Amino acid sequence: MKKAALKDPPSPRNREAVTDGLTIAGRDFTSRLFIGTAQYPNQQVMLDAIAASGAEVVTVAMRRVRLDAGGESLFDLLGGRYFILPNTAGCYTARDAVLTAQLAREALETDWVKLEVIGDDETLFPDVEQLIPAARELVKDGFIVLPYCNDDPVTAKKLEDLGCPAVMPLGAPIGSGMGIRNPYNIRIIREMCTVPIILDAGVGTASDVTVAMELGCDGVLLNSAVARARDPISMARAVRLALEAGRLAYTSGRIPHRLYAKASSPEEGVIGRVSASKAR
Amino acid sequence: MAADRSHIIIVNGEAHDFSGGSLRALIAGFGIDPDRRGVAVALNGEAVPRAAWDATRPVPGDRIEIVRPLAGG
Numbered sequence: 195m196k197k198a199a200l201k202d203p204p205s206p207r208n209r210e211a212v213t214d215g216l217t218i219a220g221r222d223f224t225s226r227l228f229i230g231t232a233q234y235p236n237q238q239v240m241l242d243a244i245a246a247s248g249a250e251v252v253t254v255a256m257r258r259v260r261l262d263a264g265g266e267s268l269f270d271l272l273g274g275r276y277f278i279l280p281n282t283a284g285c286y287t288a289r290d291a292v293l294t295a296q297l298a299r300e301a302l303e304t305d306w307v308k309l310e311v312i313g314d315d316e317t318l319f320p321d322v323e324q325l326i327p328a329a330r331e332l333v334k335d336g337f338i339v340l341p342y343c344n345d346d347p348v349t350a351k352k353l354e355d356l357g358c359p360a361v362m363p364l365g366a367p368i369g370s371g372m373g374i375r376n377p378y379n380i381r382i383i384r385e386m387c388t389v390p391i392i393l394d395a396g397v398g399t400a401s402d403v404t405v406a407m408e409l410g411c412d413g414v415l416l417n418s419a420v421a422r423a424r425d426p427i428s429m430a431r432a433v434r435l436a437l438e439a440g441r442l443a444y445t446s447g448r449i450p451h452r453l454y455a456k457a458s459s460p461e462e463g464v465i466g467r468v469s470a471s472k473a474r
Numbered sequence: 475m476a477a478d479r480s481h482i483i484i485v486n487g488e489a490h491d492f493s494g495g496s497l498r499a500l501i502a503g504f505g506i507d508p509d510r511r512g513v514a515v516a517l518n519g520e521a522v523p524r525a526a527w528d529a530t531r532p533v534p535g536d537r538i539e540i541v542r543p544l545a546g547g
Contacts (some may be wrong), residue, residue: 230547240545255546258486258539259513261504268543269512283547289519297541301514319536368547417547 201352213441214412218390219359223247225250226407227437228392229415229430231268239426244276247420247430253308255283256298274455279340281308286321288328295332301388308362308367308394308415309341318368318395322349326356333357342394343472345379349388354387361387365406367398369418373402377409383411400429400436407440408448484537492534498527501540513542 216223229249244252254268263421272278283399285291295307311319311328313426320343332339333356341353345363353361363383366372373396374380384391390412397403397416407415414437423429475482483492483506488539491527497515501508508527515522522530 231544232545232547234545253546254543256514256541257544259504259506259542261488261540266512267512268545273511278543280503280543283546293516293519293521297514297516297539298515299545300521300523301512301542303511415547 195283197262206343212427213438214445216390218340222249223250223277223413225401225434226413226441227251227434228394228413228415229420230415231272232417233424237271238292240300240421241271243420243426244272245430246427246434250277251279251415253279253312253415253417254302255281256294256301256450257284258342267278278304279306279338281307281342282310284309284326286313286324287311288324288331291328291405292331292335295337295408296335305336306338307340307341311367320344320363322346325349326352329353329358330356340392343375345383347379347382349382350391351386355387358389360390360412361393362392362394364395364397365393368395370396370401371398371419372396374405374409377405377439380406380409380411394419397433398434403433404440404443408443410444480534482531482534487537487541492532495531496528497522497530497532500532501527501536504540506540513536513540515540 214221216226227247227249228251229247230241230242230253234243242276252272277348280302282291285294291309291311298307299305309329309332311321311324312318322344325343327342329339329341339358340360340362341358342362343349343353350361350363365374365378390413392413393406393411394415397414397419401415416433420426420430420433481491482489498508506513508539517530517532518537
């Protein structure tokens with residue numbers, strides 16, 4: 195019998211976990227992690243945590259300038275180093291969200307917007323009735339709209355159909371750290387939509403990120419899980435690795451679930467058996 | 475009431491005395507460099523492009539929002 199030549203395995207040093215990149219609206223991103231800039235203990239920790247996360251996209255909110263104080267702009271701090279994605283956080287109507295997006299475009303010279311239209315201040319769940327017309331208007335106005343939406347496949351599909359180049363379903367309420375409360379819906383969203391799915395909100399720790407990626411999400415947007423961790427910089431590294439692990443697991447193709455055991459070791463030649471082939 | 479408001483504009487939710495001039499001058503008057511990126515302005519609920527700040531002349535009673543990016547998720 196001919197023995198197939200086995201190649202030497204790569205040295206563990208060279209086995210870097212490099213996941214494939216992400217493309218949204220024709221723009222390539224090196225990292226599938228999007229990270230928020232709020233709630234860090236201080237600005238230096240924020241900068242170090244963002245760096246440790248490997249994220250390329252960072253989110254910012256648009257707020258009134260304080261007229262009584264100057265201060266360093268976040269834009270000066272992050273512009274040029276990161277892809278700045280403004281959000282419409284705090285908006286409860288389509289009208290306010292559209293204006294906020296337009297102001298973000300003027301201030302940051304970007305057509306990209308993370309569209310949030312909130313319907314309830316306890317849960318911060320999106321208001322679909324406002325979200326969809328806001329998305330439609332912004333898409334028509336030339337924006338690249340990444341909508342934060344409920345984990346509802348029908349809503350996600352509608353957002354895709356009206357021209358959003360990615361959709362961002364929530365895993366759980368913003369800042370709740372509850373993880374992915376309805377993984378089956380996320381799976382259905384994955385199957386119904388062809389645009390990238392970015393899981394947005396709900397991540398509490400690294401494993402939530404892995405689960406999101408294993409479910410087929412194309413990326414994860416998080417903030418609190420890192421910013422409010424006891425050690426944000428270390429947690430940023432954890433979520434980066436978790437994302438790579440989840441993405442690699444997803445692209446590797448997991449084994450199917452089965453209710454009963456399937457032996458890993460060969461069933462032939464078990465010592466002491468009269469007839470190994472009939473052994474169970 | 476109307477007489478009290480004849481020199482007043484609302485900037486970021488606060489009433490301010492206003493004696494005329496361009497939107498650009500108004501912004502600069504608050505110590506904000508109008509040439510620096512990262513600032514945007516809405517006049518009565520409509521975004522005003524930077525290129526129009528010189529030609530835009532607010533009138534008393536106008537509502538102005540001056541915004542910039544801040545930490546967000």
